[in-house]
Amino acid sequence: MDEAVEEIAQTHSAVDALINNAVILGALNAHTVLFSAELAPRGFKVNSVDPGFTATAFNGYTGERSPEVSAAFVVKAATLGPDGPTGRFLSEETSEGQLPC
Numbered sequence: 001m002d003e004a005v006e007e008i009a010q011t012h013s014a015v016d017a018l019i020n021n022a023v024i025l026g027a028l029n030a031h032t033v034l035f036s037a038e039l040a041p042r043g044f045k046v047n048s049v050d051p052g053f054t055a056t057a058f059n060g061y062t063g064e065r066s067p068e069v070s071a072a073f074v075v076k077a078a079t080l081g082p083d084g085p086t087g088r089f090l091s092e093e094t095s096e097g098q099l100p101c
Contacts, residue, residue: 029089036087045084049077050091 028048036046051070055063077090 032089033087040086045080045086047077047080047086048089049074050089050093052092 032046032048039046051074052065053059053063054065054067054070055061056067073092
């Protein structure tokens with residue numbers, strides 16, 4: 001019986017984590033769009049950037065990408081030219097978020 005209770009507790013915890021993550025990402029995306037609309041007339045670009053699952057001490061170096069590769073993507077996103085996107089979620093993992101070359 002104790003194993004069943006433990007399994008339910010772990011499942012509940014995982015579901016809570018997924019829900020929390022979805023809420024946080026939704027809020028981040030909403031702020032990105034709002035700030036982008038507010039600052040675009042002044043020449044600013046506002047995007048959210050996902051560097052990917054990066055091997056760091058935070059995750060016990062289990063990430064699939066090196067810090068150097070992830071940093072290069074963030075730098076590329078931070079140095080977009082005048083024709084680059086704004087108000088977007090940028091990630092190399094989705095075609096929607098691909099940066100222009």
